Amino acid sequence: MSFIISFIDYDFFSKNNYEYIFYILKFFNPIHFDLLHFKNELVLPNNNEGTYTSISLNGIIFLLTLLIGTIIYHLSNQKKSRLLHFTLLFFFVSKSVSLIFSLFNITHFIKNQPGLTFYYTTTNIFWIFFAYKAINHLNSLKTLITVSINKNEIKERVSAREIINQSLSKENTRQIPYEKATIGDRFLNYILDTFFVILIFSPNIFGLARSTEYRESIYNLGNEIGESTVLILFLAISRLIYYIISEGIFHLSPAKALTETQIHSTTESKLSFATVIGRSFSRLIPFEPFSFFSKTGWHDDLSNTTVLKNKKTGNSQIYSILFILLFVLISVIYGLNKYKF
Incomplete structure (x- = not known):
């Protein structure tokens, strides 16, 4: 129709x-x-x-x-x-x-x-x-990929950093019996989600900038802090709203739907909307995107979350x-x- x-x-x-x-x-x-x-x-x-x-x-x-x-x-x-x-x-x-x-x-x-x-x-x-x-x-309809856990291995692999995190956290972290997303999956998620943010928000932002009510205010802001800074500010706010809407409600973003991954809590409690908000704000830390080249990203550590893989359905994601x-x-x-x- x-x-x-x-x-x-x-x-x-x-x-x-x-x-x-x-x-x-x-x-x-x-x-x-x-x-x-x-x-x-x-x-x-x-x-x-x-x-x-x-x-x-x-x-x-x-x-x-x-x-x-x-x-x-x-x-x-x-x-x-x-x-x-x-x-x-x-x-x-x-x-x-x-x-x-x-x-x-x-x-x-x-x-x-x-x-x-x-x-x-x-x-x-x-x-x-x-x-x-x-x-x-x-x-x-989605199911996570389960992995076997060796309890002796868990005890040996506990680091000082994890002990400190557990002592500062109200809830103890736990070993997740599911397969985590690879660095390749997470890098692809970041690239695709950034593109989708631009695709979704740019017409709305430009429409707001052309409106009679906000045009002068945005123009004055650009003169004070610079046009490039305004664009970076809008992009940061857009990413924040984008992730809060998608991950806060469904625990996955459009890019994660393509790579068949989702976010999950590393604590005993279920993933809450407030946790996702904290995770989204953590993304605003400078150079944070480069942190996922390590075992976990900063927005994962700070919010006690991780990204897990769902069982693949259909053709290859590529x-x-x-x-x-x-x-x-x-x-x-x-x-x-x-x-x-």
């Missing part, structure tokens, strides 16, 4: 005073993704001469990825869920971020278009809830990642050619 609705001629509904039908149909097409600072749109001529329909290329790419992931999931009897898991989680985070940023201009929208504001807000909440239930179902990057590359090339950057 989303594919079909993407090609609808809005001018036809407008001329015949059927706008309400158009907005009802748009409920089933909630995908509106910009890429960085520009919109990649396919402009197609309509039956009426001189009129055109603009279609979001990024939206079509996402719908195609979601459709293929759904087909693979269905044909495999709910076993191959990697691509579907990723697209739903990416969608959930994107819609949640869009809803958060809409609150910055909510008074302006309510004042000028109260009906549409209520409609789009309730629609976003519905699709966020729908994605939430679907992701929870897919999470319930095929899923290359599949997504191929579509992103097509979108980027099209956007660069269109805007002649």
Whole structure:
């Protein structure tokens, strides 16, 4: 339905005073993704001469990825869920971020278009809830990879650092009987999640910077601390929100859905939302990303968490990642050619 609705001629509904039908149909097409600072749109001529329909290329790419992931999931009897898991989680985070940023201009929208504001807000909440239930179902199908533990080995491997951590912590750490993610998995998670943060947040941030209410404040902030510092600040805040939303609710990020890994508590208690917030803030420490080249990252040690591997489903993760990057590359090339950057 989303594919079909993407090609609808809005001018036809407008001329015949059927706008309400158009907005009802748009409920089933909630995908509106910009890429960085520009919109990649396919402009197609309509039956009426001189009129055109603009279609979001990024939206079509996402719908195609979601459709293929759904087909693979269905044909495999709910076993191959990697691509579907990723697209739903990416969608959930994107819609949640869009809803958060809409609150910055909510008074302006309510004042000028109260009906549409209520409609789009309730629609976003519905699709966020729908994605939430679907992701929870897919999470319930995941199982961790178990490993055997030698108790004598554990005693020998306890370091002074671990003893200090245990004495400072309210809860003793425990040996996790599951396979931990490799350095390669964690490095790939970091690279992909950083890219997804830019992809999701950049249109919202640029939209905020262009708004009449915040444009001058952001411009003045850039003059005081420098434009590059402002960009770094926005990126840091974006990463913070991104991880709190995804890992706080589902214990995995979109990249972790692709590599089939998830975060887990190293203490006796279950992983809490507050722990994830602390883990996310720990990522803001300078040079923290390089810490995962050791046995554990700083954000793991400080929050008593670790990253574990789920049992693999479907094809190798490299095929899923290359599949997504191929579509992103097509979108980027099209956007660069269109805007002649």
